[in-house]
Amino acid sequence: MHTTLALPIVVSAALTGLIGSFIPFPARYQNHPYASIYAGSFAGMCSTSLISNYWEIAIISAIGAVLYTLTLNVFAGFGGRLGSIAFASVALFVLAKGLLI
Numbered sequence: 105m106h107t108t109l110a111l112p113i114v115v116s117a118a119l120t121g122l123i124g125s126f127i128p129f130p131a132r133y134q135n136h137p138y139a140s141i142y143a144g145s146f147a148g149m150c151s152t153s154l155i156s157n158y159w160e161i162a163i164i165s166a167i168g169a170v171l172y173t174l175t176l177n178v179f180a181g182f183g184g185r186l187g188s189i190a191f192a193s194v195a196l197f198v199l200a201k202g203l204l205i
Contacts (some may be wrong), residue, residue, distance in 0.1 A: 106152070113149050120145040124129055139186060143153075146190035154198055168193035 105116035124141035148162055155161055171189045179185040 117145040117149050120148065136176075136201055137180050140169065143172060143186040143189050146187050147194050149190075150194045154194065160197070160201075164197045165198055 105117060106113050109115045109116075111119070121142050124145070125138055127137070127141075129137045144165055147168055148161070155164070168189055171192055175185065175189065179188075
């Protein structure tokens with residue numbers, strides 16, 4: 105939304121979370137899909153100079169999903185977990201991208 109609609113980054117992330125909160129998920133998943141959407145919106149706030157195409161967004165999303173799953177019971181009850189996951193997924197992607205280029 106930031107690059108396409110020229111909205112501020114924070115507004116784009118907030119709209120992503122807001123729209124994602126209206127998607128119905130089965131009750132057995134609890135709040136995990138919504139938390140993943142918010143973590144993804146945080147990761148999407150990174151600079152457009154780091155991400156050049158949609159494949160890179162998909163890779164960052166996959167890294168974030170793996171990190172979210174691995175830390176599901178590790179940081180229970182602590183604030184900042186979703187932001188930390190977003191930061192780690194983007195940082196790992198940028199590090200891997202820098203090593204491959």
